[in-house]
Amino acid sequence: MSHFGRSGPPDIRDTYSLLVLNITFRTTADDLYPLFDKYGKVVDVFIPRDRRTGESRGFAFVRYKYADEAQKAVDKLDGRVVDGREIMVQFAKYGPNAEKIQKGRIAETSSKPRGRSRSRSPRPRHRDEHRDRDYRRRSRSRSRERYDRDKYRERDRDYRRRSRSHSVSPDRHKDRRRGRDDKERRTRSRSVDSASPVRHGSSPRRSPSPQRRSSRDEQNDEQNSREQSPAQKDVSPRDRPVDSRSPSHKSDADEEPLITGSSGGLAMTSVLSCLDKVAKS
DNA sequence: GTTGAGCGTT
Numbered sequence: 001m002s003h004f005g006r007s008g009p010p011d012i013r014d015t016y017s018l019l020v021l022n023i024t025f026r027t028t029a030d031d032l033y034p035l036f037d038k039y040g041k042v043v044d045v046f047i048p049r050d051r052r053t054g055e056s057r058g059f060a061f062v063r064y065k066y067a068d069e070a071q072k073a074v075d076k077l078d079g080r081v082v083d084g085r086e087i088m089v090q091f092a093k094y095g096p097n098a099e100k101i102q103k104g105r106i107a108e109t110s111s112k113p114r115g116r117s118r119s120r121s122p123r124p125r126h127r128d129e130h131r132d133r134d135y136r137r138r139s140r141s142r143s144r145e146r147y148d149r150d151k152y153r154e155r156d157r158d159y160r161r162r163s164r165s166h167s168v169s170p171d172r173h174k175d176r177r178r179g180r181d182d183k184e185r186r187t188r189s190r191s192v193d194s195a196s197p198v199r200h201g202s203s204p205r206r207s208p209s210p211q212r213r214s215s216r217d218e219q220n221d222e223q224n225s226r227e228q229s230p231a232q233k234d235v236s237p238r239d240r241p242v243d244s245r246s247p248s249h250k251s252d253a254d255e256e257p258l259i260t261g262s263s264g265g266l267a268m269t270s271v272l273s274c275l276d277k278v279a280k281s
Numbered sequence: 282g283t284t285g286a287g288c289g290t291t
Contacts, residue, residue: 049290
C-alpha cells in the first residue's frame with residue numbers, strides 16, 4: 001500500500017528507494033512522508049506490515065523521484081530521532097521483485113540480462129532464505145526469536161544479530177553501515193560461548209522449566225543410587241533364600257528367577273539342606 | 282499492549 005492510496009506499487013521506474021530502518025512500530029507512512037518530502041519529491045512511502053497482525057515491521061521504504069534528493073534525505077535523516085527512535089536511512093539494496101538495486105535506483109527488471117547484475121552483487125544468497133524462514137517467526141513476535149534461537153541453535157544468524165545489537169548506537173556519525181567490519185571480524189572468532197554470555201548473563205538454558213528437569217533428575221538419581229548401592233539391597237527383604245548369589249540388582253532377581261534358581265539356587269538349597277541333615281544327625 | 286534485526290505492497 002502506498003501513501004497515495006493506490007493499490008500496489010505505483011511506478012517503480014526511475015525511482016530511488018530508500019530503506020528506513022529502526023522506525024517505531026507505531027510510525028506510519030503519514031508520519032514519514034512530510035519528513036522526507038522536505039528534501040525532495042517523494043513518490044511513495046511504504047511500510048511493510050505483517051500480513052496477519054497488520055503491524056509495522058519496523059522499517060519503511062521511501063521512494064524518491066531523483067537520486068540527488070534521495071541522497072540528501074539520506075544525509076539529513078539518517079540518525080534522526082523519529083518518534084523516540086533514531087532511524088537509519090540508507091539506499092535500498094533490493095527491489096520489490098527481489099531485483100537488485102543500484103544505489104537506490106531499481107535496476108532493470110527484465111529488459112536486460114540479469115546475469116550481469118547478479119555477478120556484481122556481493123552477497124546474493126542471504127535474502128530469500130532469510131525471508132522465508134524468518135517470516136513465520138518474525139511475523140508472530142520478533143522478540144521470541146531469542147528464545148527459539150536456543151532451541152534451534154542457529155548460530156550464524158543469531159550471531160550477527162547479537163553482535164549487531166551489542167553496539168547499538170553510540171558511534172554513529174556518518175557511517176550507516178558501521179558494524180560491517182566488526183561483524184566480519186567477530187564472525188571470525190571461533191567460539192560462540194564467548195560472545196553470547198555477555199548478553200544473556202548466566203545460563204539461559206537452565207531457567208526454562210526447572211521443575212520438570214529437577215523431577216526427572218531426582219528420579220534418575222533414585223534409580224542410579226538404587227542400582228549402584230548394594231546397601232539398600234541388603235535392607236530390602238528377600239522372599240527367596242536362594243537369591244544370595246546376586247545381591248546387585250533387584251531387577252535381575254525378578255526377571256530371571258527360573259534360570260538362576262534352577263541352576264545355582266537349587267544346588268545351593270540342596271547343599272544347605274544336606275548340611276542341615278548332616279548337622280542334625 | 283509488548284518487540285527491535287532487517288529489504289518491499291496490489
